[in-house]
Amino acid sequence: MNPAQYRVRFFCDVFRTILLPVLVLSATLRFFGRRLGLFTIPVHLVFVVCWAGIRGAILKYIQDREAERLGAKPIPRVVGKWPGNIDVLLKMLKAFKTSYVGDVYLKLFEEYGCTTLNTRILWSDMIITMDQEHSKFVLATGFSHFWRGRSQKERMETFLGEGIFNRDDDIWKMHRGMARPFFARERIADFEIFERNTARTLALLSASEAAHQPSEAQDIFARFTIDAASEFLFGKNLDTLSSALPIPQKGPMGPKGSATLDEWGSFTCAFEMAQQNITARGRMGELWPLFELFSDKNKPHVQVVQKWLDPLVQRALQDKAISQKAGICHGIADKTFLQHLVDSTDDPILIRDQLLSMLLASRDTTACVLTYITYFMATYPHVAERLRAEVLENCGPSAPPTYERIKNLKYMRAVINETLRLFPPVPLNVRETRTSPCLLPPSDPTYPTEDRRPLYMPGNTTIMYVPLLMQRNKALWGPDAEDFDPDRWVDPARIAKFVANPAMFAPFSAGPRICVGQNYAYNETSYFLVRLLQHFDRFTLAPEVQPEGSLPPPGWTERDGRQAIEKIWPAAAMTLYIKGGLWVRFHQANS
Numbered sequence: 398m399n400p401a402q403y404r405v406r407f408f409c410d411v412f413r414t415i416l417l418p419v420l421v422l423s424a425t426l427r428f429f430g431r432r433l434g435l436f437t438i439p440v441h442l443v444f445v446v447c448w449a450g451i452r453g454a455i456l457k458y459i460q461d462r463e464a465e466r467l468g469a470k471p472i473p474r475v476v477g478k479w480p481g482n483i484d485v486l487l488k489m490l491k492a493f494k495t496s497y498v499g500d501v502y503l504k505l506f507e508e509y510g511c512t513t514l515n516t517r518i519l520w521s522d523m524i525i526t527m528d529q530e531h532s533k534f535v536l537a538t539g540f541s542h543f544w545r546g547r548s549q550k551e552r553m554e555t556f557l558g559e560g561i562f563n564r565d566d567d568i569w570k571m572h573r574g575m576a577r578p579f580f581a582r583e584r585i586a587d588f589e590i591f592e593r594n595t596a597r598t599l600a601l602l603s604a605s606e607a608a609h610q611p612s613e614a615q616d617i618f619a620r621f622t623i624d625a626a627s628e629f630l631f632g633k634n635l636d637t638l639s640s641a642l643p644i645p646q647k648g649p650m651g652p653k654g655s656a657t658l659d660e661w662g663s664f665t666c667a668f669e670m671a672q673q674n675i676t677a678r679g680r681m682g683e684l685w686p687l688f689e690l691f692s693d694k695n696k697p698h699v700q701v702v703q704k705w706l707d708p709l710v711q712r713a714l715q716d717k718a719i720s721q722k723a724g725i726c727h728g729i730a731d732k733t734f735l736q737h738l739v740d741s742t743d744d745p746i747l748i749r750d751q752l753l754s755m756l757l758a759s760r761d762t763t764a765c766v767l768t769y770i771t772y773f774m775a776t777y778p779h780v781a782e783r784l785r786a787e788v789l790e791n792c793g794p795s796a797p798p799t800y801e802r803i804k805n806l807k808y809m810r811a812v813i814n815e816t817l818r819l820f821p822p823v824p825l826n827v828r829e830t831r832t833s834p835c836l837l838p839p840s841d842p843t844y845p846t847e848d849r850r851p852l853y854m855p856g857n858t859t860i861m862y863v864p865l866l867m868q869r870n871k872a873l874w875g876p877d878a879e880d881f882d883p884d885r886w887v888d889p890a891r892i893a894k895f896v897a898n899p900a901m902f903a904p905f906s907a908g909p910r911i912c913v914g915q916n917y918a919y920n921e922t923s924y925f926l927v928r929l930l931q932h933f934d935r936f937t938l939a940p941e942v943q944p945e946g947s948l949p950p951p952g953w954t955e956r957d958g959r960q961a962i963e964k965i966w967p968a969a970a971m972t973l974y975i976k977g978g979l980w981v982r983f984h985q986a987n988s
């Protein structure tokens with residue numbers, strides 16, 4: 398796919414929706430010899446809007462007839478006040494800036510009393526869902542009807558290129574086939590990597606404490622995960638833990654957390670900026686190229702990221718050439734992921750893009766869980782206490798944990814699950830139907846609806862599913878769905894609900910594209926937490942040093958659910974993060 402293709406697509410859309418009706422009207426007027434004088438522009442404008450409205454109405458009529466024929470019903474449509482639901486779009490764009498994560502969509506679902514909706518912004522179909530039956534269909538049972546889709550590819554092409562997150566069908570299968578064996582085998586080496594990088598991270602946290610300073614946990618955890626991932630992926634530690642850390646109250650606010658201004662800072666900054674830009678594009682729907690007609694705004698960020706990765710790829714290709722000459726051949730057990738990639742292709746672009754995807758997959762997600770667990774340990778001290786007691790009982794006060802020991806940490810697993818439930822690192826995601834329409838199964842059975850017909854899902858249409866809302870849905874999880882309560886995963890009665898209906902919890906996605914790093918992530922998270930809790934016994938938030946504008950806005954306390962009690966500002970840009978980072982004091986344990 399040519400990265401600049403978005404301009405061609407956009408021009409075709411503009412032609413179809415604006416130029417074509419204008420040409421038709423002008424030609425008609427000329428034919429009848431009419432002149433509109435002063436009214437020329439307003440009349441053309443009204444005509445363009447009517448044209449779009451009529452075209453939309455005709456398509457809607459055809460779809461409804463087709464749905465009827467198939468024994469299905471249309472997906473409920475949002476009906477705004479202005480033509481093309483422009484008021485809804487503007488309201489959403491404004492609300493994204495100040496609202497709680499997911500709230501913009503939740504409000505729509507509440508207003509229409511359903512869990513799947515067609516927003517019909519600018520007369521085109523755009524489906525949003527928090528329904529677990531529909532999410533399951535998109536990801537697993539109806540997988541073959543969907544792909545990542547044209548519009549998502551268009552937004553991410555310059556950033557993720559040919560990587561696994563941006564491809565379907567054969568290239569995706571190739572990537573997945575290559576990655577899977579890498580995660581399936583026994584990897585003692587992983588634990589050694591976790592240990593080295595955990596030790597360095599804890600040393601930094603201890604040093605801050607000794608200096609009576611809070612630490613920016615989100616930033617440090619992201620360094621931990623990227624350093625560990627780079628060792629695991631390239632066999633070379635990027636050593637970001639050694640670069641300057643953000644200083645309380647001194648640094649500017651970065652795109653996601655608290656920024657630093659050194660080389661590492663500029664790489665993360667670019668990496669995060671690129672994600673922010675892609676998210677901003679997503680919110681504008683098909684209109685985003687309008688603001689990037691002359692320059693791809695993501696290009697400068699992508700160049701910084703690529704400048705970082707290219708030398709690694711070049712070196713790996715050279716090493717491969719040398720090994721081949723010397724007749725050395727590595728088995729999969731002692732190869733890094735990069736060596737494994739280089740052995741299967743010589744295409745430097747493909748290798749670079751796949752590495753970037755793996756970095757993205759392993760850095761932000763795992764750092765996100767660790768950050769939110771720390772947030773919960775700070776706000777629910779009894780949870781931290783109970784976790785620590787379990788760690789000390791099973792793993793002792795100082796020895797590195799083995800996998801056997803980690804497996805016994807039932808409460809820790811419950812805390813990890815509960816955190817992934819309330820704050821799934823990938824809070825929302827998109828797919829698109831392939832060229833033909835399909836039927837979504839009847840809506841979630843826990844919702845009382847009279848009419849259990851399936852829903853008609855048009856072809857070539859985007860569907861956004863929102864695990865964050867699904868995993869907080871009271872109809873599925875009970876009235877306390879928004880409470881942080883790890884015992885939900887221990888208590889047999891409540892676990893039974895989840896066992897009967899496992900699709901209601903999908904932080905790692907589901908179906909053929911389920912996360913390949915799931916076990917690795919549980920291993921890494923648990924390992925880190927064991928070591929953390931062996932060293933520290935209390936965690937306290939330091940709101941006084943959060944960068945300006947990063948604390949929850951005052952209006953939130955008037956809403957209900959988590960929003961009213963949140964001490965931090967959860968936000969999403971491809972992955973979930975905490976605005977301004979998480980400033981925390983880690984208190985050394987005495988025993």
Ligand code: HEM
Nearest residue numbers: 573758759762763766822823904905906910912913914918
């Ligand atoms: C708590 C940590 C993690 C969470 C919550 C998580 C979540 C997810 C989710 C939701 C997807 C589906 C994305 C989509 O289909 O658009 C995914 C895919 C993926 N994840 Fe993870 N992930 C985590 C950690 C990791 C780690 C540590 C790695 C690798 C080292 C990894 C590698 C991948 C890869 C390669 C895919 C793409 C799979 C495909 O498209 O076939 N993930 N992950």
Ligand SMILES: *[C@@H]1O[C@H](CO)[C@@H](O)[C@H](O)[C@H]1NC(C)=O
Nearest residue numbers: 670673674677694695697698
């Ligand atoms: C996208 O990147 C441009 C610079 O290339 C920057 O000015 C802009 O603020 C970014 N947008 C977002 C939403 O981060």
Ligand SMILES: *[C@@H]1O[C@H](CO)[C@@H](O)[C@H](O)[C@H]1NC(C)=O
Nearest residue numbers: 807810811814886887902905
């Ligand atoms: C955590 O969730 C996973 C599904 O991702 C499930 O298999 C596991 O049983 C859960 N663990 C606990 C302790 O509930």
Ligand SMILES: *[C@@H]1O[C@H](CO)[C@@H](O)[C@H](O)[C@H]1NC(C)=O
Nearest residue numbers: 831832833834855856857858
């Ligand atoms: C979807 O798009 C493809 C290619 O643009 C087209 O051939 C097909 O007819 C479209 N399908 C629907 C249902 O509009």
Ligand SMILES: *[C@@H]1O[C@H](CO)[C@@H](O)[C@H](O)[C@H]1NC(C)=O
Nearest residue numbers: 580582583584800916917920
């Ligand atoms: C997690 O650790 C155990 C023990 O080493 C191992 O059997 C399992 O394969 C690991 N999973 C991953 C994906 O690293």
